[in-house]
Amino acid sequence: MFTILASSAESGNAVSELFGQFGVNWKFFIAQSINFVLVMFVLWKFAFGPIQKMLEERRERIASGEDKLKLIEKQLAESEATTAAAIAKASEDAARMINEAKLGAAAFTEQKAQEAIAQAQQILAKAEIAAKADRDRLSTELKREFGRLVASTASQVTGKVLTADDQKRINEDALAKVEA
Amino acid sequence: MTHRTIYTTLIAWLSCLVPVFASGEAGGEGLPVKAAPLFESFPNIPITNSMLMVWISVAIITLFCRSATRKMSLVPSGVQNFAEWVVESLYDFLSNILGAYMVKKTFWFFASIFLFILVNNLLGLFPGVGTIGTYNEHGHIVGYFRGGMADLNMTMSMALVFFALWTYWAITENGMGGFLSHIFAPKGVFHGFMKVFMVVIFIIVGFLEIISICVRPVALTFRLFGNIYGGEQTMEKLMDLVPEQIAFLPALPFMFMELLVAFVQALVFMLLTAVFLRLICEHAGEEGAHH
Numbered sequence: 047m048f049t050i051l052a053s054s055a056e057s058g059n060a061v062s063e064l065f066g067q068f069g070v071n072w073k074f075f076i077a078q079s080i081n082f083v084l085v086m087f088v089l090w091k092f093a094f095g096p097i098q099k100m101l102e103e104r105r106e107r108i109a110s111g112e113d114k115l116k117l118i119e120k121q122l123a124e125s126e127a128t129t130a131a132a133i134a135k136a137s138e139d140a141a142r143m144i145n146e147a148k149l150g151a152a153a154f155t156e157q158k159a160q161e162a163i164a165q166a167q168q169i170l171a172k173a174e175i176a177a178k179a180d181r182d183r184l185s186t187e188l189k190r191e192f193g194r195l196v197a198s199t200a201s202q203v204t205g206k207v208l209t210a211d212d213q214k215r216i217n218e219d220a221l222a223k224v225e226a
Numbered sequence: 227m228t229h230r231t232i233y234t235t236l237i238a239w240l241s242c243l244v245p246v247f248a249s250g251e252a253g254g255e256g257l258p259v260k261a262a263p264l265f266e267s268f269p270n271i272p273i274t275n276s277m278l279m280v281w282i283s284v285a286i287i288t289l290f291c292r293s294a295t296r297k298m299s300l301v302p303s304g305v306q307n308f309a310e311w312v313v314e315s316l317y318d319f320l321s322n323i324l325g326a327y328m329v330k331k332t333f334w335f336f337a338s339i340f341l342f343i344l345v346n347n348l349l350g351l352f353p354g355v356g357t358i359g360t361y362n363e364h365g366h367i368v369g370y371f372r373g374g375m376a377d378l379n380m381t382m383s384m385a386l387v388f389f390a391l392w393t394y395w396a397i398t399e400n401g402m403g404g405f406l407s408h409i410f411a412p413k414g415v416f417h418g419f420m421k422v423f424m425v426v427i428f429i430i431v432g433f434l435e436i437i438s439i440c441v442r443p444v445a446l447t448f449r450l451f452g453n454i455y456g457g458e459q460t461m462e463k464l465m466d467l468v469p470e471q472i473a474f475l476p477a478l479p480f481m482f483m484e485l486l487v488a489f490v491q492a493l494v495f496m497l498l499t500a501v502f503l504r505l506i507c508e509h510a511g512e513e514g515a516h517h
Binding site for chain 2: 067068069070071073074075077078079081082083084085086088089090092093094096097098100101103104107
């Protein structure tokens with residue numbers, strides 16, 4: 047700029063006059079330049095440097111956070127898929143086990159029912175045999191008692207002593223009539 | 227109620243302007259065009275009122291930076307939050323002009339320019355700047371403080387520092403050959419006689435471009451100085467034209483305009499310097515980006 051100003055004037059006087067009018071002075075100029083450089087240094091050292099470093103650090107952290115978030119989302123999706131698969135498998139196993147249990151229970155119930163039926167039939171058969179034996183025994187005793195009563199009654203009515211053959215014949219007649 | 231207040235204020239302000247327009251000539255000689263020396267320091271360098279103002283701005287900027295970055299945390303709050311907002315906004319703004327590559331290299335300079343000019347311009351609007359001082363032999367007040375940018379030494383030093391840095395960045399980014407071809411080489415593809423003709427034309431254009439480049443710091447210097455000095459001078463004159471008791475009233479509306487000017491001039495200086503650099507380093511960083 048000084049060169050331009052110098053070349054535009056016929057002599058150095060014009061520049062000196064111009065500078066003098068505006069108070070431009072080499073000492074002032076250097077002092078103000080130092081002030082300006084000082085400001086730039088202060089701002090660079092204490093403001094722009096640390097702040098830009100902090101902004102960059104924050105940007106990196108945000109970017110890293112975003113990456114981590116994506117990873118977490120991916121892991122979550124995988125975990126959800128794994129959980130769903132595990133739940134599905136567990137449901138399937140549970141259904142299968144329930145089905146097996148049902149089948150087992152039905153078979154067991156059937157077996158126990160058959161056993162119970164068999165036991166009941168056995169008990170019934172035994173009861174029938176016992177009842178038949180009792181009935182036969184009672185029948186025999188009844189016949190015998192009935193015969194004795196008939197013979198006794200006949201003896202008392204006729205007033206004679208009956209022979210064994212008489213007693214046998216009377217008994218058989220009486221039994222035949224009763225049974226008829 | 228609000229309208230009544232506004233109208234009353236407006237009428238009061240206009241009535242203050244009556245003596246301004248009624249007076250035949252401006253009162254007092256106004257703000258001197260050059261900064262006034264206050265005292266001499268070692269080694270025989272006079273300390274001017276604008277220099278004092280610049281030191282105060284340096285101190286304020288330093289204190290602000292230290293308080294903003296002393297205990298930095300990843301979750302910002304208070305001053306750190308504000309400082310980060312300023313730095314990030316400026317970085318994004320400059321990134322749009324200079325590109326991602328150049329802004330990384332040059333952000334410190336352009337952001338410094340902007341903040342330095344803005345702080346100085348705003349400090350220049352504080353009460354007492356230009357009005358607190360001593361009377362000289364002519365009976366005019368010599369303020370202890372003067373707007374930092376209302377001193378041609380300051381604006382010139384910034385412009386020349388930029389010019390030096392511009393030259394350095396232009397050569398380092400383009401290489402000496404690239405730098406010269408950027409100025410002198412024909413733009414476009416030509417053949418035969420046209421090629422020779424265009425080479426001659428572009429050499430002449432190149433010299434004009436060099437003159438244009440050399441004029442840039444001059445324009446930067448005087449634009450900033452003129453705007454700030456002009457604003458201060460306007461307010462000074464307006465205050466001189468009314469009785470001292472109501473001197474603040476005519477200048478009051480201009481204070482709001484000066485607040486805007488303080489910001490706009492800082493922005494204009496930063497923008498122009500950034501655009502000048504962008505013009506010469508248009509393709510800087512593209513090779514790196516392609517790789």
